[in-house]
Amino acid sequence: MKTVKASTSFGSESLTARFNLSFGLMAMIWIFGLIGHFTVLREWPALILYVLGSIGLVLYRGKQNGEWEEMYLAGGNLRKSLLWGGIAGLVLFGMDIMNTVMYYKNGGAPMAGMEFILVNRSMLYFFPVLVLAEEFLWRGIMFSSMIERGVNKHLTVFLTTIFYVVNHFAVAPVGLKERALMGMMAFPIGIFGGYLVLKTRNLWGSVLVHMITMMSMMLDIFVIPQLLF
Numbered sequence: 001m002k003t004v005k006a007s008t009s010f011g012s013e014s015l016t017a018r019f020n021l022s023f024g025l026m027a028m029i030w031i032f033g034l035i036g037h038f039t040v041l042r043e044w045p046a047l048i049l050y051v052l053g054s055i056g057l058v059l060y061r062g063k064q065n066g067e068w069e070e071m072y073l074a075g076g077n078l079r080k081s082l083l084w085g086g087i088a089g090l091v092l093f094g095m096d097i098m099n100t101v102m103y104y105k106n107g108g109a110p111m112a113g114m115e116f117i118l119v120n121r122s123m124l125y126f127f128p129v130l131v132l133a134e135e136f137l138w139r140g141i142m143f144s145s146m147i148e149r150g151v152n153k154h155l156t157v158f159l160t161t162i163f164y165v166v167n168h169f170a171v172a173p174v175g176l177k178e179r180a181l182m183g184m185m186a187f188p189i190g191i192f193g194g195y196l197v198l199k200t201r202n203l204w205g206s207v208l209v210h211m212i213t214m215m216s217m218m219l220d221i222f223v224i225p226q227l228l229f
Contacts, residue, residue: 014065015148021061022142023054026163033170047171051130054137061141070148071140076202085205088192089212096185096216100224110225111181113174118221131210138164138190139197139206153198161190189213 033046062068069075104110118124138160146156165183172179193206 014067014070015145017059018067018071018141019145019149021057022137022145025049025057025137026142026167029053029167030170043173044200047173050137050167050171051133054133054198055129056137058141070098071121071136071144072201072203073136073140077200078202078204081196081200081202081205082208083205084196084200085193086212087210088196088205089209090186092192092209092213093216096213097219097224100216100220101184101228104225109177110229111174111221113178115221117173124218127214128211131207131214133183134164135193135203135207135210139193140203143194143197147198157191157194158200161187161194163192185213185217 027047029050032049034047036043058071058073062071064134141210142163143156143160145159147153151159163206165186168183168186169176169179172182174182189210196205196209197203
């Protein structure tokens with residue numbers, strides 16, 4: 001009985017630590033973003049903290065405490081996760097392309113700020129790492145800790161999605177209009193990815209959704225404007 005109690009106590013402490021660390025990291029990212037917005041550093045410190053903090057925190061918790069399954073990086077139904085992740089990703093890919101074409105035809109301006117960062121600052125190859133950081137934080141450590149603490153599953157999907165959307169205003173080093181556009185694209189990713197993780201208890205399908213939609217974003221920036229203008 002003592003062993004069971006000790007194990008239960010450790011699990012409770014581990015859950016509390018994951019919950020507090022995930023929200024603490026989010027708060028620090030937003031504080032850095034707010035401060036950076038009014039300095040010459042802009043949002044770059046917040047973005048760096050976002051990427052290194054999210055990936056580092058999840059890897060640390062996984063390696064130190066073996067919480068890979070708890071954070072949905074292992075276990076669950078991987079095959080189902082990837083299958084539905086691919087399907088959801090293709091659906092969002094098509095929706096994004098259609099919305100982008102309509103946006104440009106209605107007089108919308110190309111995302112010049114994002115294009116400048118991706119090309120002139122050679123950040124294009126950084127996107128896969130960013131995707132992992134985003135998924136590890138919002139659909140991994142934070143999502144799992146909220147579910148385990150008994151937060152309503154639908155509310156968990158909604159809140160982590162809203163946090164993910166708002167985070168674009170803290171870390172994206174572009175104009176406010178482009179941040180808003182990125183936030184709009186992030187909303188369906190968060191909803192689809194959240195319910196996929198909820199159903200499969202595996203994160204990698206959500207990562208796949210995100211990767212596919214990132215490819216559509218590349219078309220939004222580099223290909224579609226060239227075809228329409």
